[in-house]
Amino acid sequence: MKTKNKNLIWIFLLGVFLPELVWGAPVIESISGTLGNGQSITVYGSGFGSKDQARPQLWDTVDNQVTYQALTDGDTIPSGGANPWPENQDGLFKMESTDPQRNSFGGEVYKGTGMGVKLNNKTIANSGKIYLAWWFKPSVDPNTATTGGHSSKFVRLSNSGDPVNKTFSWTQMNNYVYRIDEGYCQQSGGSYWNDWPGVVDQWNFQEVYMDGRNRVYEISVNGNSLRSGVWNLCNSFDFDEVWSLGWDSGGTEPLNMTVWMDDIYLDNTPQRAMICSGSSWSSRGNCENQIPSSWSSEGLTLTLNQGSFSLGGQAYLYVVDATGSANASGYPLTIGTTVSGTGSGLSSPTGLMVF
Incomplete structure (x- = not known):
């Protein structure tokens, strides 16, 4: 009993x-x-x-930024100081309020034209991880071939202590983690190859989740996983910086385009x-x-x-x-x-x- x-x-x-x-x-x-x-x-x-913190590290709808309140259509997005982004590369991103908005609740978006249109150097509390989501609209297909060829980045994530040499890049044709001291960290020293699957001249929801300590990442477009990446050929390192976000066109013949961005959500956890x-x-x-x-x-x-x-x-x-x-x-x-x-x-x- x-x-x-x-x-x-x-x-x-x-x-x-x-x-x-x-x-x-x-x-x-x-x-x-x-x-x-x-x-x-x-x-x-x-x-x-x-x-640890209920709110994300950054929620940027453009409209909700106090330091942008005096801006009018076409004004250059300010950077540094109390602004959400430390750098607006070459002042190319403008505040746009007259183009069609993504939804009826927002009246302002980021808009820029060129080959290096990007917001740079945003650091967050370091957990080794980054989750970043943003809405992105390109004026032309990022996969468009140029005579000399191009490799153009939507986003680069980094370690703030060594942003140039410890980095993740997502381009229109591939994605990879790279360390200057060890080389490419996946695919037998290469990269993963994935064309951008979004829709031109429409808003696309883009996401990247990076876990630097477990050496995995995932990128998605419009709710569909584009790549679940493993980069275990290199030693791990923490990610705590959005080195650049926008359109960073490179290569022999970079692609010039207009891009719009809105509703940027950034956190140090998924x-x-x-x-x-x-x-x-x-x-x-x-x-x-x-x-x-x-x-x-x-x-x-x-x-x-x-x-x-x-x-x-x-x-x-x-x-x-x-x-x-x-x-x-x-x-x-x-x-x-x-x-x-x-x-x-x-x-x-x-x-x-x-x-």
Whole structure:
């Protein structure tokens, strides 16, 4: 009888604590709030993990930058000092408010024309990792061949202590990590080859996640993974700087184009919340990053970024944890509605077997 009682106690304890002991993907139980742009919503669930700073390291919609408030259409984007970007290369990025905007909630975007149109040298708190997402619109196809050839970068990530010699580059045709002292870090000393799959003269959602300590990265365009890269041919190093972002055209005959950028989200962890058009994470489609103001393992408070989703439209909510895992099925939302859910604390255990 004593043995049976002990077994029952162990079964009870497993039922209570196992969900907290097992690392699993985030689970969204319910949400509360009005699902409109700029509104505060609360997300209840489990497996979200802890986050050192709820807000991202940078959320730049152009409109929300205090130091840009006096700018008018066509003014040069200021840099350095209290501005979000330390350098606007050659002053080529301008504030644009008369071109068609990405959505009805924003009135300003970045716009630049040339071969070296880029924002540079943004450092963040060092965790060894960078997650960067931004909306990008090119006037011509970045894959366009030139007579002499070109290799042109959308983004370069670096180690702030040695940005030139420890770097990651994503170009229109390839992507790679490079160390000056060890060479190319993947593909037997080469790079991964991937043409840009986006749409010309339309807004494309671009993402890069880099983990310098585990020597892996992933790049995505419009919710589709373009490359999951492994760079284990070099010693690891931390990434904590966006060395350049925009259009950095190089090679024998660089490609000149106009680019627009908007809604730049930068953090030192893959943890984030997103609303997406697809009902499953594996085919999530276009997404909008949400802006957290509080984050705990069982609840988030977000400021809703409606972005390109229309009133009454269907969207799906995802939470990504520190390992990069998200809930496999999106939590369905109808934009514009008000919902009132509550969290249950610990999720009920599933899949337990009694022997």
